Amino acid sequence: MIPEVSIEIKYLGGPVSDAAALVDVDWGQWQARLLLDCGDGRLRSLSKSEIQSIDHVLFSHFHMDHIAGFDAFFRKNYSRESKENHLWGPPGADQILSARFQGYLWNLCETGPNSSWWVHEIHENRILSFRRELHDAFQTVQEIFSRPREGSLVFRTEHYSVEAIDLPHHTTSLGYVITESDRLNFRQDALQELDVRPGPWTSKLKQTVTEAVSGRRDPNELFEIGEHSEAIGEWKDRLFEVNRGRSVAYMTDFRLDIPTRERLTDFLKDRHYLTLLCESQYAEEDLDLAKNTAHSTCQEAALLAAAVQPERFLLFHISDRYRPIDRDRILRQAQTIYPMTQFAWENSVS
Ligand SMILES: [Zn+2]
Ligand SMILES: [Zn+2]
Incomplete structure (x- = not known):
């Protein structure tokens, strides 16, 4: 029997657009909302109150197509005191995000609400957290906090957990799994x-x-x-x-070679009722391009799905070099290996 829906992931765009996805964890009266990446224009379909209800932003990495839309989030929330402000990403996150904070004139915000913003860097064995304040125009770190990291776990609340895995992309790209509590x-x-x-x-x-x-x-x-x-x-x-709680997984911008597939299979298998969103930048015949840019082909993505057997499998982040007819072929190539494969669309909710 399918359990009642309490976690869902919605891709904010189409298969070729910049990347972003929204995760809702719903526990009756209580709800948490997490944004995964924030590419250009990706929050367009969300209302102001929906953007203000986002609790955490989890970045895979900071290539422009994953952060170009961040200002749409920041503008609605920069003075937010009703919720804590938490941004997460790979090592180096504080340098990149604090530069974004400091890229505006804040002279009208020296009084009034003084929101705190936490940037958490997810290192292999620890989480390093930096706090900055609006009243200080985000200039100085008010507090630094380091805690050990237990395995893949990033943080856990009573209702859900967030895990991350390092993926190879000529830099670290983080793949995330969010799991509702049992x-x-x-x-x-x-x-x-x-x-x-x-x-x-x-x-x-x-x-x-x-x-x-x-x-x-x-x-x-x-x-x-x-x-x-x-x-x-x-x-x-x-x-x-x-x-058991359901899981959703978001894996983007990485080279899905055989060692990475094996590592990801171990990480993702045995999840209960898994929805897996996976990048598929290139067609099967463009493997050399995938290798050069540290991305993956649709065949490699589908082989991962075949090993993990997710309940739903959605491809996204297809290169814009392909025409619509080529994209159909990419989908068919993946479906040959994992028949349930679909593209991620804005309206594909799981
Ligand atoms: Zn990238
Ligand atoms: Zn990308």
Whole structure:
């Protein structure tokens, strides 16, 4: 049975346009919104309030076609105090993004709201965070914070996690995976067996187990239900069934050679109900161009999909050297290997 939709990714453009995608994680009353890259004109279809509701911007890298539209985001949010402002990218992100912040005259903003902007650089083994302020015209770093990075994890909230993988592009391009947290449901039969009257402990236990599952609490901690005392992890196994969270993945601007395919296959396989967006800059016969520019062909992208078996597979970032008729051929070349392949369009939501 397909679980109810709670994470979706929407590509903001067509297969040939500059890159950007929007991810919504929806948990009932609560919602998080993440923007992946911000190419030229990509926010055109979003309303002001939609742009203001974006919580995080995750950049793959800073080639112009991935950041040229950033001002549309920055203009709507530069003085934002209602949310924290978080931008993420590969090493060197602070230098490039602070230059963007400083590229304007801020003399009218020395009083009034004083928003803080965090730029987080995702290094292999640590996350380096820089905070700058509007009142200071973003001139100086107010705070630097370094924390170790655990594997691929970038950050985790109660409701979702963000992971990144380094991809080769004559520089580092980051591929991202966003995964909604697993959902926990009480097993009614196990509750009856326990023979304890339902009460406030049920929601407290669910909250406690949720925190343990997301790594924010030790699963060996004891939790008491009536006369019974057991480790949180034991209660989880005994009283809950776990519905795994879905994942969306965004992989762009990289050389998808065999070692990278193997690394990505390990990273992406066994994800639950995965939607994979993957660049496909060149047609199969233009492999040399792909090698020279550190991009990928549609055949290489489709071979990755065949190894990973995502539920949805969408190609984007096709070179504008191809005419529409060539693009159809590119799609067919990929479909020969992975029949479910489609192009990413603005209206393709998953
Ligand atoms: Zn690039
Ligand atoms: Zn690009």
